[in-house]
Amino acid sequence: MLKMTTNFTPEQLQIQSFSVAYADEVCRLILSIQREEFGLPVTLEGQADLLNIPDFYQRANGNFWIALVNDHVVGTIALLDIGNAQAALRKMFVASECRGQHLGVAATLLRTCLNWAASKQTREVFLGTTVQFLAAHRFYEKHGFTEIDRRILPSTFPIMSVDTKFYRQTMVWE
Known part of the structure; x- marks a missing residue:
């Protein structure tokens, strides 16, 4: 896992669009959470x-988007x-040592993503x-998603083999 300290200030947390310079770090973070923390039988090759x-x-x-602290990837969302x-x-992952409401990494990533969706006039996520x-x-x-039955998903929704629980948020534009 990452050698990261949770002693960072909100000013040190940066959210930015993905760039290929962070590709390896993004893959390492996601795979380590999927495999080591949750024991999911996934591979990088299986996630094209x-x-x-x-x-x-x-x-x-x-x-x-990626969340960076001291130029290290600590979270992702797509x-x-x-x-x-x-x-x-998709791909909502936060390094274990950077989780928690007091740090705000996940909430900031989600807010960034949903603000983008609203700006693009997305109706549902x-x-x-x-x-x-x-x-x-x-x-x-807590952030407004409601659980839905798999049969309600749009036909274009990409279901991963490990997905067993589904949520929807209807967007409200300002």
Whole structure:
């Protein structure tokens, strides 16, 4: 895992769009959380989206953001444009030592993503997760997502093999 301290100030947290200079660090963070922390049987090769983030996410009304502290990736989030003014929230990961409401990494990433979606006039944001990510369920629900049945998902929503729980947020534009 990362050698990171949780002793950082909000000013040290930076959210920016993904650039290829951070590709290796993004992959290491995501895979370590998936495999080591949650024991999911996933590989980098099985996640083609991570092998070409710009072409997969940074197109149409989608994007991919990274959270940086001291120029190290501590979190990620992506918005995949799935058409019809709908999007899939994907790759929401925060290093374990940077989690918690007091640090605000996850909330800042999510706010950035949802603000982008609203600016693109996205009507709905969907996400899939696993039953193991209990803290994630609480986090999404706290931030306005409601659990939905898999059958409600748009046909263009990319279901990952590990996804067993699904959420939706209907966007409100100002």
